[in-house]
Amino acid sequence: MxxxxxxxxxxxxxxxxxxxxxxxxxxxxxxxxxxxxxxxxxxxxxxxxxxxxxxxxxxxxxxxxxxxxxxxxxxxxxxxxxxxxxxxxxxxxxxxxxxxDATAFIVQKDFPLDSIDVATLTKVLSGEYKNWKPVTGQDVVINIYGRQSNSGTQSFVRKKLKIEFSRDAKEMNGNAQIMEGVKMDVSGIGYVGAGYIMQDGTNQPIKVLKISREQGEAAVSPLDEAAIVAKKYYFQRPxxxxxxxxxxxxxxxxxxxxxxxxxxxxxxxxxxxxxx
Incomplete structure (x- = not known):
């Protein structure tokens, strides 16, 4: 291999x-x-x-x-x-x-939030928010770790959020590169397959954000099998x-x-x- x-x-x-x-x-x-x-x-x-x-x-x-x-x-x-x-x-x-599969959004392990709602995530990934201050209160620039345009995951996230990604988003070759980028960057956010997290990422210094459809609604983890089976996670797909x-x-x-x-x-x- x-x-x-x-x-x-x-x-x-x-x-x-x-x-x-x-x-x-x-x-x-x-x-x-x-x-x-x-x-x-x-x-x-x-x-x-x-x-x-x-x-x-x-x-x-x-x-x-x-x-x-x-x-x-x-x-x-x-x-x-x-x-x-x-x-x-x-x-x-x-x-x-x-x-x-479910797409997981990852940040560093010490990131001050455990969950994010869809509307806020949209503003982050589209570049409307360029700084984490409106989200976490911390005055640090947002760094996005994503995929190239030929990636099905990039297309899936873009269509679910109805956005074009920020021009500042870093285009990585795959899950491993995104994981490496985020775990070294306190202001980074990226997306990878939940299956990849379960296989290779559980011992990594990263956090998987839970996602809520609306502010105030219960947030769901892409690693929650019962939630996936019940189709409760916003970013799941065949x-x-x-x-x-x-x-x-x-x-x-x-x-x-x-x-x-x-x-x-x-x-x-x-x-x-x-x-x-």
């Missing part, structure tokens, strides 16, 4: 038969989970080869359009332009929703896999493994949710 420039790459080599060689590209939110699933899939299907890389949902979808992937992992649905391009190219797509119909026969064994009791157990153990 390698981690290069924010792109996590796993290559499991089995036979060289192209009918059992699967390429998975896309969402950094899903990449650690995909790696975990692929490793366990390979233990019982060692005649397959599976290559997984991140780089963002947009990159995964573009890879499908260019014929460079069999599965695009995406933390957002296709947009209108992408849907049109698939139709123009005559590429029929099958969509699989295999898990539910995780997608887009698969060209021509690749379906090749990848169906992997998809079936994801849906099996063993696969579901791995998904939940990795900090993601399954909503039946």
């Amino acid at each position: 390698k981690y290069l420039s924010g792109i996590f790459v796993l290559l499991l080599l089995g036979c060289s038969n192209n009918d059992k060689s699967i390429k998975v590209k896309g969402s950094d939110t899903e990449v650690n989970l995909a790696v975990n699933l692929a490793e366990h899939f390979y233990k019982i299907n060692d005649d397959f080869s599976v290559a997984i890389s991140g780089g963002g949902s947009g990159l995964g979808i573009a890879s499908l359009l260019n014929g460079q992937a069999d599965i695009a992992n995406s933390s957002r649905p296709l947009n209108d332009e992408e849907d049109s391009l698939f139709r123009v190219k005559g590429i029929d797509i099958k969509t699989v929703v295999f898990a539910e 995780l997608y896999q887009f698969i060209p119909i021509k690749s379906w026969d090749k990848v169906s064994a992997f998809i079936n493994f994801e849906k099996s009791p063993a696969g579901r157990k791995l998904i939940q153990a990795s900090g993601y949710y399954i909503l039946d």
Whole structure:
């Protein structure tokens, strides 16, 4: 396994038969989970080869359009332009929703608040507030750690808040870089997948903010499984896999493994949710 420039790459080599060689590209939110699933899939299907890389949902979808992937992992649905391009190219797509994720907003562990409401978060991330003083009373500049425009998580947060991100927001390659930035910055705020927090961030010097829809309402944590199952958290979303119909026969064994009791157990153990 390698981690290069924010792109996590796993290559499991089995036979060289192209009918059992699967390429998975896309969402950094899903990449650690995909790696975990692929490793366990390979233990019982060692005649397959599976290559997984991140780089963002947009990159995964573009890879499908260019014929460079069999599965695009995406933390957002296709947009209108992408849907049109698939139709123009005559590429029929099958969509699989295999898990539910929540986006977590993180700050340093000593940040003076434990929760934030949606309206205030909107002002922070859009750049309307450039200083934490209206929020925490502390006169320090806000530093935003986010993702690039090809990120499904960036698109998801932007659409949920109906904003354009502040021009001062730092664009990071993935969850790990955002985590590193925030834990070193007393005035930083960033967003990462809750699954990533559960897997890699519980011992980090960061705090996961609870989110309330309105001021005065109860705040909900993205790490609260009961709240996610009840769909009470504002920033929760399905995780997608887009698969060209021509690749379906090749990848169906992997998809079936994801849906099996063993696969579901791995998904939940990795900090993601399954909503039946």
